[in-house]
Every structure is written in structure tokens, then in C-alpha cells.
Amino acid sequence: MNKEAAHRGQRREDSSKSDGLPGNTVQLKAPSNTDTEMHGHDTAENQAKALVILDACNRRDIADLKDLAATKGGFLSDAIRRQAWPILLGSAYPAAAASSDEGKPPLDKAAEAHQQNVASGATEAHDGPWSELPRHRDEDQVRLDVDRSFIYYPHDQSQAQLDLKKSELSDLITETLRRHPHLCYFQGYHDICQVFLLVLPPALRPSAVARLSALRIRDFMLPNLAPAISQLRLIPDILYAVDPALCRHLSQTEPFFALSGTLTMYAHDIQSYSSIARLFDALLARGQVFSVYMFAQIVLNRRGELFDTPASEPEMLHSILSKLPQPLDLEQLIADTATLFARHPPESLRAWGRISGASVLKTARDVEVCAAQTLDDGRRFFDRQVKELQWAETKEKMLKTMWAYRSPAKGVALAVLIGVAAIYLRKSPSVLGYLAAFWSRFS
Numbered sequence: 001m002n003k004e005a006a007h008r009g010q011r012r013e014d015s016s017k018s019d020g021l022p023g024n025t026v027q028l029k030a031p032s033n034t035d036t037e038m039h040g041h042d043t044a045e046n047q048a049k050a051l052v053i054l055d056a057c058n059r060r061d062i063a064d065l066k067d068l069a070a071t072k073g074g075f076l077s078d079a080i081r082r083q084a085w086p087i088l089l090g091s092a093y094p095a096a097a098a099s100s101d102e103g104k105p106p107l108d109k110a111a112e113a114h115q116q117n118v119a120s121g122a123t124e125a126h127d128g129p130w131s132e133l134p135r136h137r138d139e140d141q142v143r144l145d146v147d148r149s150f151i152y153y154p155h156d157q158s159q160a161q162l163d164l165k166k167s168e169l170s171d172l173i174t175e176t177l178r179r180h181p182h183l184c185y186f187q188g189y190h191d192i193c194q195v196f197l198l199v200l201p202p203a204l205r206p207s208a209v210a211r212l213s214a215l216r217i218r219d220f221m222l223p224n225l226a227p228a229i230s231q232l233r234l235i236p237d238i239l240y241a242v243d244p245a246l247c248r249h250l251s252q253t254e255p256f257f258a259l260s261g262t263l264t265m266y267a268h269d270i271q272s273y274s275s276i277a278r279l280f281d282a283l284l285a286r287g288q289v290f291s292v293y294m295f296a297q298i299v300l301n302r303r304g305e306l307f308d309t310p311a312s313e314p315e316m317l318h319s320i321l322s323k324l325p326q327p328l329d330l331e332q333l334i335a336d337t338a339t340l341f342a343r344h345p346p347e348s349l350r351a352w353g354r355i356s357g358a359s360v361l362k363t364a365r366d367v368e369v370c371a372a373q374t375l376d377d378g379r380r381f382f383d384r385q386v387k388e389l390q391w392a393e394t395k396e397k398m399l400k401t402m403w404a405y406r407s408p409a410k411g412v413a414l415a416v417l418i419g420v421a422a423i424y425l426r427k428s429p430s431v432l433g434y435l436a437a438f439w440s441r442f443s
Contacts, residue, residue: 046076057083062368066285070338072331074281078199081277085200088284089216090371091207136177138185145190146170153273154198169197176209180375182382183213183221188260191267192217195276214378215370216288218360220263222385226392227359230351231292232258237349238296242340246303253314257321258295265291269324282334287370289346289361290337297337298324358384 049068053075056064065084068075075081136142146169150162157165173193177183196209219227232255240247260268265283270276283291299306302325309316346352346361355361358381364370 046073049073050076050080053080054083057087060087062088062371066367069281069285070334074278078277081199081281082201082204084281085196085284086204086208088367088371089208089211090373091204091211130175130178133178134181136174136181136185138177139174141187142170142173142177142185142190145187146173149190149194152271165197168202169194172197172205172209175206176213179206180210180214180379182379183218184223186220186225186263188264188268189213189220191264195265195267195273195280198273199277199280210375211378214375214382215373216284216360216364217265218378218382219288219385222382222389224389225259226389227356227385228259228263229256230355230359231262231289231361232256233351233354234289234292234346234349235296235299237351238293238340238344239299241344241348242300243303246300246306249307249311250299250317252311253317253321257318258292260322261295261298261324262291266294266324270328275328275330279330279334285367287361287365287367289365290341292361293341294333294337297333297340300340301325301333301336356385356388358382358388 049071053065053068056068057080065088069084075084146166149169150157150165154162154165169190173185173190176193177185192212193209196205196212200208213221219231235255235258236247236250239250266279267276270279299321302320305320306317309320311317346365357363360381363373363377363381
């Protein structure tokens with residue numbers, strides 16, 4: 001930690017001791033290869049930092065948690081992550097109810113609230129047990145992907161234990177999809193959920209994963225990947241702002257090389273449990289766009305290697321960039337990405353203006369604002385994005401028809417119609433259905 005953060009942390013530590021804030025004596029779990037732990041070489045410093053993090057959790061201070069997630073080691077251990085992650089996602093026990101549960105740490109409050117909901121049959125989205133809800137259309141793919149889970153970690157589990165974890169993972173994903181049937185499963189979603197399953201206790205998993213899905217990674221759970229591709233279009237702009245020569249060198253290479261990393265919060269590509277848990281600290285503490293900047297930083301770090309490959313071989317460049325470099329200095333990468341983000345914020349990028357206002361890049365730009373959003377908010381954003389996707393498809397059909405009937409007079413008339421339709425669509429989304437039906441008569 002820097003001096004300012006250390007001073008702030010010491011002040012909080014002293015304050016928490018005098019005020020008797022709960023949670024500061026949380027016992028961290030014994031180290032294991034399925035639970036990240038404090039770095040042994042600076043245990044005293046990390047113990048002090050742990051108190052600062054837990055104090056921030058007790059105060060539900062997302063701004064402080066964001067700062068602490070950026071420091072070396074992030075939240076240090078899974079025991080602390082169980083406190084911090086739900087708060088960052090807005091899934092911990094509501095602050096308004098804190099007065100009736102004074103003295104209980106956020107983890108206990110959230111767990112009790114979830115258990116009460118389960119006991120009463122109530123949920124955030126639908127009443128009744130999730131197992132009785134209609135089957136989601138993507139469950140067959142979920143089963144196939146879950147069968148391929150837990151390949152790299154944990155290492156200290158028997159086959160029976162791994163089978164149990166796979167069953168729990170399947171239930172977690174299936175519950176999320178059945179309670180929120182509008183969401184579309186994507187391959188790699190199980191990699192993300194796998195990390196949450198290993199870090200969080202059962203009582204906290206459904207709410208955290210539901211909020212992550214609806215409010216943080218919603219762009220990837222739409223009917224198609226167009227919004228995800230739009231995110232990748234930011235990468236060339238970031239590269240050009242920092243290194244125009246490198247950007248030109250990669251100009252024939254589409255940024256699809258970053259899809260696996262950004263789509264799965266890097267959980268598909270990072271094989272170390274301690275590393276991916278630590279990276280999740282940073283990603284959950286920042287808006288979704290930080291993940292895009294991180295891949296841009298990875299590209300910048302590989303400048304020399306990339307220039308060794310001719311620009312005329314985009315397939316080879318894609319192959320290089322689609323795999324994360326090994327070894328990956330995660331702490332330095334997080335720090336460099338934060339600097340890159342500060343120097344070239346999204347608003348300075350040309351492609352940012354083409355990002356939908358309903359995209360998570362904009363609705364989850366501020367983690368504190370996002371934590372206060374509801375699942376209903378997420379559904380409204382989702383519906384707006386679906387309408388935008390439908391309009392994009394309709395417009396594409398119109399343009400193809402314009403090309404087929406490309407006399408000057410007809411071309412002008414069709415162009416005017418498209419412009420008028422775009423204006424009316426903003427005011428009345430129902431216009432889209434009439435347009436699609438009308439256009440089908442001429443296409």
C-alpha cells in the first residue's frame with residue numbers, strides 16, 4: 001500500500017478498535033490450494049491490511065474496497081472475499097436493515113436473509129423452489145460445460161468431491177437461468193460461476209451470480225454476441241491512443257482475439273485458482289470496461305513479440321494474441337491497466353460513442369451506482385438492448401433491399417424511411433414490429 005493508503009488504513013484500524021466494530025477478528029482459513037491466502041513474506045503488513053478491508057466491509061464502503069482491491073494481493077484471502085464480493089455486487093444484506101442486526105458482519109446478515117427467503121419460498125425473481133420452475137432452453141449446453149469444469153483446480157479433491165462440486169455448479173447455473181429465463185447462457189459462463197462457487201458459501205452464491213449476470217456481464221447474455229463484439233471494438237482505439245504504430249501493425253487483425261478473456265473475466269484462460277480469485281477482486285471492484293482495458297494492456301505489453309510477426313499474417317497474430325502470455329505478472333498488469341484507464345478514459349475513445357447506453361459498459365460504469373441497481377433494472381436494460389439488436393437486424397435488411405432496388409429515387413425514399421424509423425423507434429419501440437412485418441413484404 002502507498003503511504004496515504006497505509007495512513008488511512010491505520011486510522012481506520014485504530015477507530016475500529018475503539019468502536020468495537022464487528023468482523024475485525026475474523027479468523028482467516030488455513031492455507032490450502034483451493035483457498036487463496038496471505039503472502040507469507042509480509043504477513044504482518046497483510047494482517048493490518050485485512051483489518052482495513054474488513055472495516056470497509058462493515059461500513060459497506062465500496063469506494064474504499066475499490067482502492068484496496070487495487071493494492072498488492074487484493075482482498076488477500078477467500079475468507080475476506082466472502083465479505084467483500086457480495087458488497088461490491090450489491091447482493092449483501094440491505095443497509096436499511098442493519099439497525100435490527102447491529103453487531104453482525106455483512107456475511108452473516110446476507111446469509112441469514114438468504115436462508116429466510118429460502119425457508120419462505122421467496123426469491124428475488126420468482127416465488128417457489130427453482131427446481132419447480134420451467135426448464136431453461138440452454139440447460140443441455142450447461143450440462144455439457146459443467147462436465148468439463150474443475151479441470152485446473154481444486155487439486156486436493158477426490159473424484160467424489162469433484163462430482164459434488166459439479167452438481168453444485170450445475171444447480172447454481174440452472175437456478176440463475178430458471179429464475180431469470182430471459183438471460184441466454186454462453187459457453188464460458190460456467191468458468192465464471194466456478195470461481196464464485198469456490199469462493200462464496202452456498203447461501204450467498206445465487207444472489208451474487210444473479211446480480212453479476214444481470215448487471216455486470218449482461219452484454220454476454222443477450223440473444224447474440226453483437227454487444228460483446230462492440231466491447232472489443234474499443235481495443236484498437238485504446239491501442240491507437242498509446243501506440244499508433246502497434247495499432248497500425250494490427251489493423252488487419254480483428255480484435256476477436258480478446259473475446260475469450262473478456263467474455264469469461266479471464267477465468268477460462270487463467271489456470272491458477274489464487275490468480276483468478278485475485279483478478280476477480282480487481283474486476284469486481286471496477287466497471288466492466290476495465291476488463292477490456294486489461295486486454296489492451298496485455299497487447300501493449302507484447303509489442304516486441306507482435307512486431308516480430310509480419311502484419312501480413314493476421315492469422316498468426318490472432319493466434320499469438322488469443323493466448324495469455326506466460327508467466328503473467330498479475331499485480332503489475334492490474335496496476336498498469338489502472339494507469340492506462342486513467343490516462344485514456346473511455347469517453348476519450350471514438351468507439352465509445354457507438355456503445356449502447358444500455359450496455360453494461362455504461363450502466364455499470366460506476367460500481368457504487370451498479371451496486372444500488374435492482375434485478376428489475378437489469379431486465380429493463382436487457383429489454384432495451386434486445387430492441388436495439390432487433391432494430392439493427394431490421395435496418396440491415398432494409399439496406400440490403402436498398403441495394404437490390406438501387407434506382408436513385410427508390411434509394412432516397414428508402415434512406416428517408418430508415419431515418420424516420422430510427423426516430424420513431426426511440427419514442428415507440430412497438431414500431432419495430434410493424435416495420436419488420438412491412439419490410440418482409442418487399443424482401
